[in-house]
Amino acid sequence: MAITGVLRPGHVSIRVLELEPAVKHYVDTIGLQEMARDTAADGSPRVFLKGWDESDHHSVVLREADESGMDYMGWKVDSEATLEKLSADVQASGLATGMGWIEAGEHPKTGKRFRFTIPTGHVMELYAHREVTGCATGYENPDPWPDGLKGMAPRSFDHCLLYGDDLDGTYQLFTDVLGFGLSEKVVADGGKLMIGVFLSCSNKAHDVAFIRQPVKNKLHHVSFLLDNWGEVLKAADIISKRRVSLDIGPTRHGITRGETVYFFDPSGNRNEVFAGGYTWYPDRPVITWTDDQLGTGIFYHDRKLNDKFLSVFT
Template sequence: MSILRLSHVELRVPDLELATAYYCEVVGMIETGRDDSRVFLKCWDEHQHHSVVLTHEPTHGLNHLGFKVTDLADLDHYQQRLEAAGVDVRRYSADEWAPGHGAAIRFTLPSGQEMELVHGMQQVGNLLPQTNPPPRPMGLVGIAPPRIDHVFLTGEEVDTVTAFLVEHLDFRLTERVLGDDGYQIATWLEVSHRSHDIAFLTGPNAGLHHFAYWVDGWNDLRNAADACIYHGVELETNPTRHGATRGQCLYFFDPAGNRNEMFTGGYWVDPGSEPITWTEAEMGRALFYYDGAVDQRYLTVHS
């Protein structure tokens, strides 16, 4: 029984066509379907039907996030565990929530975000042949990251939601910023043996700080920054690196106000590894290692 990785995010956007143009032409995602209020997108090296869903609503933010599980029986396993802990769980059959979406269970995290576990999403293939493929398709558009990578959320009680993920969903804590009062200000957790698949920062409940795409190396961050500037997308940070996770990163916003990250680097985690602790005094270096400080705007999140 296991949760494999981040599967998808559903974002609110007030202008569906503008957001679709941005994610297809600037980020370089591929549209795989749409209905009256939603557009479904995937990255070029993702095989499943979608990893980003844009939903037309008056505000921006996160509607739900989903993680992929190994087997259909995993949904029963985690539903039983969650309900035994007093958590309300909703069940979706394949294609019920959206065409190609797969069977799923959905529940609310203690920090207010809607989270889903999903199995059996329709496989549509990546842009490479299965026999003698090149390393990368020709003619990609925009930044063209191969896949989504992680989500960074906010909550009023980071200790509580971190414990929830560890105890009920088998996530492992890899790093944390520990406040002088003993409470966790920020945490990073994984299920895929990488530095993190999900993270939390003290802030408003139900908040999306950012979601991230994976790119293959530092030069891809530079190319992503070039693409943003070419398309008139303002950068929040230049390419830099985190202390926590040891990753390298670039931040900017979609037209609705949802923060995007391009991420690379990090490290591999063995089960049982002790989490790394950053002190409150070094929080700036944990988030932006070179600067050693965090702009207050980076800590401002609208749920």
């Protein structure tokens, strides 16, 4: 499959209550690499990070703020022409608000970004250019992994799961306008009500997921990619060893088949490290989960819903 249009999740900007404890968590415990620091337009300090196997300059932004949560999520598109087309399509769709351009350089080593608010209240961005600084192994006769990795050492930022009210409008925007495919869905009321969607712009099981909740603009978790189940188990050991706040796991999802452990950063934002899943193609039939089997869908091993997992978000 030739992947065109929106290529992948490019960045996530996370609000943290204190910057230095957050940096220590994301660098030493999770294992991201610090790439740059600056000050946002409102005067708040920011730090830019990436996983060891990511080629672009950064994929994670930490911004010190009075409230935790997600500022925005960014999507890399394949060209400047696609950026112009998709920005026009979003504006014409009637499904987005708060639209406008962010000038090149507002993120380091990054071109202009088109910002808009989706029906669930989350802020999204599209951009075409970010300087390629390279991965930690290089691209000529590389080793499978670099020396000197820290913590859980994820390869990359992988996806977000987001909570919001207008799931239908957001689903329409992502599929009809931005070209995402639906890999899995969760339904209630005998299949009449869609309460969760797992969307892919690549051939992953999901690049972003949305769950219907009576709130706007809420972050459930930010996820980072590990290679295998063994690395997920090691991540759980690191969580215990470093007295990190554990949410749940290690376990497996029924939805997406991923192997997972969830935990919290010092500001209360939920993190996930994730491995496994399946290869998705646009002609693959959509997997449907009914609400009476949601416990198995979320936590395949114990097959029970966890109230804290469902109700805690930032």
